Amino acid sequence: MTDPDWGRNVPSTLKAALRRTGLLRLLIAPGRFRAFVRQSELGIVLLGAVVGVLAGLVVVAMSAIARLLHQAIFRIEIRERLSSAASLDTTTILIAPVVGGIVLGLIHLVLAYRRKRPMVDPIEANALHGGRLSLTDSIIVCVQNLVSNGFGASVGLEAGYTQLSSGFASKIGVSMKLRRGDLRILVGCGAAGAIAAAFNAPLTGAFYAFELIIGSYSIASLTPVIAASLLATSVARPFVPSSFLVNAGSFGAVIPTDYVPALLLGLLCAGGGILLMTGVSMVEEVSRKSSIPPAIRPALGGIVIGLLALVSPQILSGGHGALHVNLDQDLTIPALGFLLLMKSLASAVSIGSGFRGGLFFASLFIGALLGKIFALAGMWLVPGSALTPAVYAIIGMSCLAASVIGGPLTMTFLALEVTGDFSITALTLAAVITASLTVRNLFGYSFATWRFHLRGESIRSAHDVGWIRNLTVGKLMRPDVKTATAGMSLAKFRESFPLGSTQRVVIVDDDGKYVGIVIVPEAHSSLVIDTDGGLLDLIRYRNSFLLPTMNAKQATRIFEHAESEALAVLGDKIEQHVIGLLSESYTLRRYSEELDKRRREVSGET
Known part of the structure; x- marks a missing residue:
């Protein structure tokens, strides 16, 4: 909560300067700051800087905890590394990983009872979920990583660094109600800061985010990611001096x-x-x-x-x-x-x-x-x-x-x-x-x-690619479907569905199962004669239909194969009850709109 005396405690000259730049209202009004972040590229840069600082602190804290565990469990000196320690007790070497495994097993039992969904890492979050990452799950992964590394398992801490830093970034982005593209960039800032701080290598951290977390490089993502990497490195350097510098020795020119x-x-x-x-x-x-x-x-x-x-x-x-x-x-x-x-x-x-x-x-x-x-x-x-x-x-x-x-x-x-x-x-x-x-x-x-x-x-x-999976047939279809039974006579059909009333009618059997589609103008054609067969000769697309779980890309391929302008949507393949209708033109339009939105996000357009 905002301190009610904050405004009175700010010196008048500073308050005047903040008021002139418009920052005072941003600092004391969360709603205004949220709007500023969503509408300005500078806002994403500021959030990226905050995430970078948090990532640096995450690396410092996790490194310190891991070293304390190594010192307490394996009895090594403060400045020693576990993998290069001069002398280790053989009993401890044998028992410590087993104890760590038991601790992880207990954590697994608790998680199996309390948390049913699988944990998502930053790559999957950005690929499928638009940057949404559970902070609780990230903390759990961090604890598991510390236990594994601290008890001597042959794993590094980088997975925990990136998971927790990206978890904080995602939490901040969701609270600010960032757009999908901006949230993905912010998650990339968390991972970039984590790797940059871990290796004292800001360029490495930045390109880790571009290549592995965000999946692309763009002008819009450059500044916040670089800011996060530099600040994370600056925060971590005094506490975690780089021990990764490699001396290549003296050699002549490369030929x-x-x-x-x-x-x-x-x-x-x-x-x-x-x-x-x-x-x-x-x-x-x-x-x-x-x-x-x-x-x-x-x-x-x-x-x-x-x-x-x-x-x-x-x-x-x-x-x-x-x-x-x-x-x-x-x-x-x-x-x-x-x-x-x-x-x-x-x-x-x-x-x-x-x-x-x-x-x-x-x-x-x-x-x-x-x-x-x-x-x-x-x-x-x-x-x-x-x-x-x-x-x-x-x-x-x-x-x-x-x-x-x-x-x-x-x-x-x-x-x-x-x-x-x-x-x-x-x-x-x-x-x-x-x-x-x-x-x-x-x-x-x-x-x-x-x-x-x-x-x-x-x-x-x-x-x-998560937006493609979210653009499902179930979300695109129209639920108001005109239906008729397969046993209806042609005359009755013409009476029930006159020209202009609708373009197509979905045909079902007496049990409500899908049979096919009848094009209304074809049924009213003078070339079609009413026979005992009724509508059976006019039914099309008997084996072509959509399911609500299909995405727009899959639906487009089915439209192309069936050569139909619209298809029925069935609840499932077993019951085959009709729940909606979807046209190819609407599917392509929505697919093109989402593609254009992704293009504008990458290019930095608002």
Whole structure:
């Protein structure tokens, strides 16, 4: 509520300045501010800035909680990373993931009883629901992610960062009654701020939003997303100093022949990314088909993770510390290959058994290992090249992450911002494009959209397709349908439906089931003779009809196949009771209007 003494406490000079700019009324009148946000591009920028600050605070809070959990559970030093800790108690390594799995199982039992609908992530929210995202569900996902990471499961915190930040953004946008396009942009601001703050990389965060959350780049979305990324980075930097800077070492100028191994590494990383996504899906499929209750699966997965961690503690948690250890040290190819296999297996088991998290940082870590292995095994490919194994590790990191997560420009900018070297970025861009193109042609999905595909969704990106699904036949049809029975005589039909009364009449049988449609002008034609057959010879479109759950695009295809200007809408395929009528012209007009609305949203037109 607004403080009644606020206006008296503002200095007169400041109050006069605010009054002159018209901001005073905006600050003290929520309704006016809401109208300002809806009518002005500057309003979306201001909301994007607010969301950026919140995203930075989310990253700071979640990072601090995860570190406290690591220190309390694994007894590590304040400045140590779990995956690179010098000494860990073997009993704790074995037991901690199991305990985390038990906690997640209990949370699952509570959710199964209290919450029946599936949780929606930012990509699905923007693709299907116009940016609407439950803040309660986002908090639950955040807690699950913290438990998973805090007890040592091989998942990062990036999924929790983006989920909670986007949840706050969606809540703010819904409260401001933003339009569909503006709400989607604001959700993108939340995700952009989260990734930017997590990696101290504002360009990476911004293009993460453009490529993965919003699904497109536009002038209208540029300013709010960039503002959110910059502010989130500024908020988080004093509290979460960047530990992701990678030293590529000293090397000479990049020569044209250096692009050959870079492109080969891109192809290799594309294959590795496909294998990783398939492996995670296989573990999930085995878990679903087993008779093991979902609440017990995380604990069983925790046993496997604990056993793997006994062999290599570097697979624990996200892997920030382990990444630097393996980039800085001179390890052999077998050692790097063994760690790559262990991390891949641990990540697949963690996610497949029910731990909450994503493959963002795991893909970076695995890609860096793959790039270094490639460099050590194939240095003879480019005689005279000055590139170090660390350079190939950076290229591999970006390529495999682009293969799994998607977003080739996102991962290219990440390479630029963590190295500060443009020559490495050029090599990375060529390799990332190769990897991304290969995955799209051979696999077709990123990790998030592949999981949607497995549950029956056809989402391939965050492009807004939800409006098509919302534009259903049930919403477009006219319920006032003229009907007649199939046994009616032609004379009776002509008497009941004279010329000009209606264009078409839906014919039903004695039980009310759909039979077809009779065109009224045809029934009144002088060429048609009244016979004992009545209307049967005039009935059309017997097997062509619509269902209320069909969307406008599906209805358009049926109109085209039936070559009809209008079709009956049936309640279902079994009862076949007529509930409405829909014309092709109206369907196309409404479909075109919605397409134009989406075009204006992308171009920034009001």
